[in-house]
Amino acid sequence: MSETTFTGHASRRVDERLRLSNEEVKQLLDQDKCVPLGGDGASNRVIHKLFYSEADSYWFVALQDERTGSVVTVLPIDFHRWRISGDALSIARARVCGDVRMVVPLPRYSDEMLVSFDWKLKFSVVVRNDLGKTRPIGLGSIWARFDDLSQALYDLSVRQTLNERLVKEIHDGEVLESLHVRLGKKRHMSIPLTTLS
Helix, strand or coil: CCCCEECHHHHHHHHHHCCCCHHHHHHHHHCCCCEEEEEECCCCCEEEEEEEECCCCEEEEEEEECCCCEEEEEEECCCCCCCCCHHHHHHHHHHHHCCCCCCCCCCECCCCCECCEEEEEEEEEEEECCCCCEEEEEEEEEEEEECCHHHHHHCHHHHHHHHHHHHHHCCCCCEEEEEEEEECCCEEEEECHHHHC
């Protein structure tokens, strides 16, 4: 594919909708820090590319002509007409922010004794409505003490807090698409929704 360029329309949409500049979006697309969602039209020449803007803490889709490299427009995911999976959102974010897997090595004082840590976990979900539109919802932070981060969702108080916050945020007709947890700015993972039940 040719190097990324922007139509006048696409350039205005980047200015209106993102905190990133055209040059920063160009770098994400040229460096393949995006997830191709598929083609548009009979020729499939216009490819929909999902990318994550760390500056906006949000996902966008660039519609890019595969032959010329020209971006036709840039849409926030809630404007995009296709259903986008939680896995695609996680992968797009990981390509910009780091590894999808959350690997947090913990120091050991001895082979038998593992140190416990206070973790500040930031939770978010993506929900989908009856029309197939998705939207992210921030659920805030929860402090908890664990020997291992993987224990977080098995803690009853964490699950109850998440469920209480979800009830307040989800509208009628919306269902959970995916759940995400973040520790700091770089560590992020998707969590199976079955862990909340």
